[in-house]
Amino acid sequence: MKQEALTVVTPIDPERVEALSDFLTAIGDDVTRNEHVPFGDLKTVHFARWVILPARESETGGAPYPPQLVYSCSLDGTAQEHVAELLREARAGVDRIYGHCLGFPTGADATAVQVAAYLLGHAVRPSIFFVGMQGLTVARVHEDARLREAIEEHLDAEGARSGHFAGATPADVRTSIREHVAADPSLTREPVGPGPAPFRWYHWAGLVLATLPLLPFVVLLGGLVRLEELGDRRREGRARGAGGGKGAALSASEPHVAPSGPTELDEGPDDPRRRLDENIRAVTEREDQQVQNQLSHVVEVKPGWLRAAVLALILPVLDFGARRIYNQGDLLGVRTLHFVRWVMIDGGRRLMFLTNYDGSMLAYIGDFVHRSWQVPSVLTAIWTNTLRFPPSRWLVLDGARDVPRFTAFLREHAVPTQVWYSAYKGVTAGNKLNNDRIRRGLAGELGEEETRVWLRRF
Amino acid sequence: MSARAVELGDIQGLLRFGYGALRHARFLMLRIDEPAAARLWLRTLADSVTTARDHELGDRATSVALTHRGLARLGLPSAALAAFPREMQEGMTAPHRRRVLGDFGSSDPSRWSWGGPRNEPVHAALLLYARSPGRLEEAISAQRAAFAGGCTVVAELDTRRLPSRKEHFGFRDGIAQPEIRGFWDHRPDEPVVATGEFVLGYENESGRLAEAPRDLGRNGSYLVVRQLEQHVRRFWTFLDEATRNGDGSSDQEARTALASKMVGRWPSGAPLVSHPDHDPHAGAAEGDLPADEELDRFLYHDADPHGYRCPIGSHVRRSNPRDALEPSPGVSLRNLSQHRIVRRGRAYGSPIAESMAPSDILASDVEDGGRGLHFLCFNTDLGRQFEFVQQSWINSPKFESVLYDSADPITGAHDERWPHFTGTFSVEAEPVRRRVTGVPRFVDVRGGAYFFMPGIRALRRLAEAE
Numbered sequence: 045m046k047q048e049a050l051t052v053v054t055p056i057d058p059e060r061v062e063a064l065s066d067f068l069t070a071i072g073d074d075v076t077r078n079e080h081v082p083f084g085d086l087k088t089v090h091f092a093r094w095v096i097l098p099a100r101e102s103e104t105g106g107a108p109y110p111p112q113l114v115y116s117c118s119l120d121g122t123a124q125e126h127v128a129e130l131l132r133e134a135r136a137g138v139d140r141i142y143g144h145c146l147g148f149p150t151g152a153d154a155t156a157v158q159v160a161a162y163l164l165g166h167a168v169r170p171s172i173f174f175v176g177m178q179g180l181t182v183a184r185v186h187e188d189a190r191l192r193e194a195i196e197e198h199l200d201a202e203g204a205r206s207g208h209f210a211g212a213t214p215a216d217v218r219t220s221i222r223e224h225v226a227a228d229p230s231l232t233r234e235p236v237g238p239g240p241a242p243f244r245w246y247h248w249a250g251l252v253l254a255t256l257p258l259l260p261f262v263v264l265l266g267g268l269v270r271l272e273e274l275g276d277r278r279r280e281g282r283a284r285g286a287g288g289g290k291g292a293a294l295s296a297s298e299p300h301v302a303p304s305g306p307t308e309l310d311e312g313p314d315d316p317r318r319r320l321d322e323n324i325r326a327v328t329e330r331e332d333q334q335v336q337n338q339l340s341h342v343v344e345v346k347p348g349w350l351r352a353a354v355l356a357l358i359l360p361v362l363d364f365g366a367r368r369i370y371n372q373g374d375l376l377g378v379r380t381l382h383f384v385r386w387v388m389i390d391g392g393r394r395l396m397f398l399t400n401y402d403g404s405m406l407a408y409i410g411d412f413v414h415r416s417w418q419v420p421s422v423l424t425a426i427w428t429n430t431l432r433f434p435p436s437r438w439l440v441l442d443g444a445r446d447v448p449r450f451t452a453f454l455r456e457h458a459v460p461t462q463v464w465y466s467a468y469k470g471v472t473a474g475n476k477l478n479n480d481r482i483r484r485g486l487a488g489e490l491g492e493e494e495t496r497v498w499l500r501r502f
Numbered sequence: 503m504s505a506r507a508v509e510l511g512d513i514q515g516l517l518r519f520g521y522g523a524l525r526h527a528r529f530l531m532l533r534i535d536e537p538a539a540a541r542l543w544l545r546t547l548a549d550s551v552t553t554a555r556d557h558e559l560g561d562r563a564t565s566v567a568l569t570h571r572g573l574a575r576l577g578l579p580s581a582a583l584a585a586f587p588r589e590m591q592e593g594m595t596a597p598h599r600r601r602v603l604g605d606f607g608s609s610d611p612s613r614w615s616w617g618g619p620r621n622e623p624v625h626a627a628l629l630l631y632a633r634s635p636g637r638l639e640e641a642i643s644a645q646r647a648a649f650a651g652g653c654t655v656v657a658e659l660d661t662r663r664l665p666s667r668k669e670h671f672g673f674r675d676g677i678a679q680p681e682i683r684g685f686w687d688h689r690p691d692e693p694v695v696a697t698g699e700f701v702l703g704y705e706n707e708s709g710r711l712a713e714a715p716r717d718l719g720r721n722g723s724y725l726v727v728r729q730l731e732q733h734v735r736r737f738w739t740f741l742d743e744a745t746r747n748g749d750g751s752s753d754q755e756a757r758t759a760l761a762s763k764m765v766g767r768w769p770s771g772a773p774l775v776s777h778p779d780h781d782p783h784a785g786a787a788e789g790d791l792p793a794d795e796e797l798d799r800f801l802y803h804d805a806d807p808h809g810y811r812c813p814i815g816s817h818v819r820r821s822n823p824r825d826a827l828e829p830s831p832g833v834s835l836r837n838l839s840q841h842r843i844v845r846r847g848r849a850y851g852s853p854i855a856e857s858m859a860p861s862d863i864l865a866s867d868v869e870d871g872g873r874g875l876h877f878l879c880f881n882t883d884l885g886r887q888f889e890f891v892q893q894s895w896i897n898s899p900k901f902e903s904v905l906y907d908s909a910d911p912i913t914g915a916h917d918e919r920w921p922h923f924t925g926t927f928s929v930e931a932e933p934v935r936r937r938v939t940g941v942p943r944f945v946d947v948r949g950g951a952y953f954f955m956p957g958i959r960a961l962r963r964l965a966e967a968e
Contacts, residue, residue: 196937199934199935199937200937200939203934203936203937208931208936209933209934212933213933214932214933214934216933217933217934324588328598329597329598331598335898335899335900376829377828377829377833379828379903380903402900402903403894403898403900404602404890404893404894406885406886406889406890406894407890407893407894410837410840410886410890414833414836414837414840415828415829415833415837416829416833446708447708448708448710448713472900472903473903474900474902474903474904475900475903475906478904496932496933499933499934500808500930502928502934502935
């Protein structure tokens with residue numbers, strides 16, 4: 045069964061934003077046991093969140109953004125099936141939440157069909173949807189975890205009995221495990237499907253040939269972007285050189301690049317960074333409650349046709365890569381991602397980023413930036429088209445590699461998320477991958493080296 | 503940012519020297535009662551604080567540092583206070599930080615003896631080192647007289663030198679330290695870490711300056727102090743029970759071997775990667791033990807990729823993974839240089855047994871309590887260095903996405919509240935691992951704070967009357 049994304053963006057009644065925030069926060073404070081949305085009964089959900097995008101002024105001269113509610117879910121099966129399940133299990137909660145939104149069918153005779161139509165009608169297709177382990181359902185995540193635990197306990201018990209498997213070969217140990225698993229009916233299940241087909245060299249060749257016609261556009265756009273980058277750099281240099289107060293530092297979160305003027309031992313003007321610090325505090329206060337973390341992030345796209353064209357070109361290409369190539373637990377050395385999506389909202393004026401990952405934010409960013417050259421290039425290529433991202437060079441260089449500014453970019457445009465649910469709180473992406481390989485290694489014949497590798501998974 | 507010579511004369515000496523020859527040390531945690539008087543004291547202190555240029559070590563050394571609250575108490579303007587990084591402003595005990603550092607349950611700051619929300623505020627730390635107990639007492643008396651009226655001592659942390667530079671569990675400590683650029687002459691093959699990772703005002707590993715007030719921060723650093731109580735009896739009792747023979751008798755060799763697997767080194771400090779089967783220096787006299795550099799020269803990727811020698815979850819392997827991180831050794835080493843700290847900790851409390859031998863410890867009737875390590879370390883980016891190592895490597899039961907429920911067996915936080923903190927430790931082996939379950943918490947935090955240790959010029963400026 046495939047994993048899909050559902051992203052529902054609905055306008056909130058401006059008078060009722062705070063009431064909705066309070067209600068959602070109450071749910072989010074006790075996500076697993078709250079009485080309004082029994083997430084535990086939703087079998088199709090890997091991760092789900094409700095996040096309020098507050099009303100905001102536009103910095104690009106466009107109309108202000110009204111308050112909106114985003115429901116984002118990473119699910120098994122189809123969006124229709126998921127919405128049907130959501131309404132079956134949590135109709136009252138859904139009614140209450142969306143009663144705060146404009147256009148929602150309220151009233152005693154609003155049918156499930158109408159509500160489903162409202163939700164699906166407000167669904168936005170993500171430009172990029174990355175699934176860490178394509179084909180792995182929620183049910184199997186739980187079953188694989190149980191299987192692994194059972195085997196670990198068996199190995200402990202057998203090990204104690206046999207002097208830590210003294211004299212046993214790897215094949216002996218595997219046989220012992222297989223026998224134990226076969227004897228336990230609660231551990232058996234239907235055979236697992238083969239998993240997504242790997243991307244082979246001829247697929248790469250085909251991909252290159254297919255995208256070759258785009259090359260002139262790529263070169264043209266790349267050149268135009270480069271010109272714009274150079275212009276931006278010159279402008280930023282001028283602004284900084286003009287010196288004076290902290291205002292010059294607004295576009296770049298660089299506390300250590302000292303503007304000329306009074307030193308910090310004198311009283312300074314009110315720091316605009318203080319407002320951003322409040323946002324950072326609100327966001328970090330909810331981090332690290334458990335091993336997994338989430339981030340909701342919204343930023344304006346740079347105005348103009350050039351940036352829109354760049355995004356229109358690269359987002360589908362990256363989406364193809366996410367769906368077809370990097371979908372088996374390892375994104376070029378990064379193994380901490382569960383589900384990630386980029387969604388264009390507000391008529392293409394803003395780019396939303398929603399992610400579910402393992403470990404701390406700092407480790408997450410470090411993972412992205414330091415383990416390969418491709419991943420920071422991809423992130424830079426996407427976000428350099430938005431405001432306040434650290435400047436890129438040739439679209440893919442620099443940018444995200446400036447870790448302090450990249451971190452500031454992520455934190456300052458992060459949106460505090462009221463409700464966040466994970467169906468398997470203690471299971472990391474690495475665990476999912478390892479558990480899957482454990483299950484697959486139970487079946488069939490394995491050579492000696494393969495058996496050794498498999499046994500190292502315990 | 504052009505490289506400039508490191509101003510050793512303006513940097514406090516503790517950053518460069520461990521003062522190993524000054525075996526007696528005490529750390530005084532101070533509350534500032536009268537800012538004006540405190541400033542006067544700091545002015546005189548600026549003349550006697552040991553600098554990084556003072557090669558010729560006398561019989562004493564002095565260091566001073568201030569918490570963010572202490573800086574505010576001294577009257578530092580809000581613009582300067584706001585220029586300190588978030589971690590310094592929020593302090594070590596902010597609720598979010600407790601989760602990051604593992605300070606929950608038995609290590610919750612509400613139970614601390616100092617630095618916690620129930621304790622007196624800590625504004626400054628005065629670190630005194632001396633060659634003899636007499637000299638140390640002299641120095642302390644002199645300082646008490648000097649800051650009388652300005653400051654009160656809210657916690658006095660005594661330290662104790664254990665034999666063979668061991669810590670209380672019986673393992674040689676403080677071996678791995680980063681080579682800091684500009685501090686010493688470096689051999690060509692020595693990997694060197696940028697000065698700015700440990701001293702403010704110099705380029706760090708990203709080629710940038712760490713966050714600090716521009717002038718006040720120069721030549722300073724951020725000092726982490728944490729009082730770590732070690733449950734020595736609990737440690738050896740657990741290991742003894744985990745390695746009993748079939749007939750219930752203790753297996754001393756297996757007991758020490760399992761402890762060494764947990765640490766990643768033998769008690770003598772010899773790394774398991776280089777000596778997988780037995781301690782090459784067991785029973786050696788203190789004078790015959792190899793120097794730190796000898797014991798620190800090893801890598802993981804080629805010699806021990808699967809952890810058969812040094813387990814992947816062991817203390818030294820996860821607090822400093824060297825070249826073992828994905829995706830490659832080169833990337834790993836480059837990555838690592840962003841997460842180093844300089845450690846200056848000292849043990850405290852009398853050992854359960856003077857011999858430090860596990861049999862003697864188990865045979866003694868001295869209970870746990872009152873002994874451990876005053877952990878001190880320096881860095882310039884608390885989030886990326888100290889806190890990162892604590893959160894992502896030591897306390898993470900998932901370390902590097904490879905483990906499941908194995909926090910650091912020695913110092914990690916296992917907490918019953920968290921479903922996955924059940925405390926297991928795997929010893930990788932062929933044909934299959936040996937797993938130890940039910941590992942309890944052996945170390946609890948009893949006090950701590952983040953300090954700013956200013957350069958000498960900065961210290962004088964802080965002392966200037968408003």
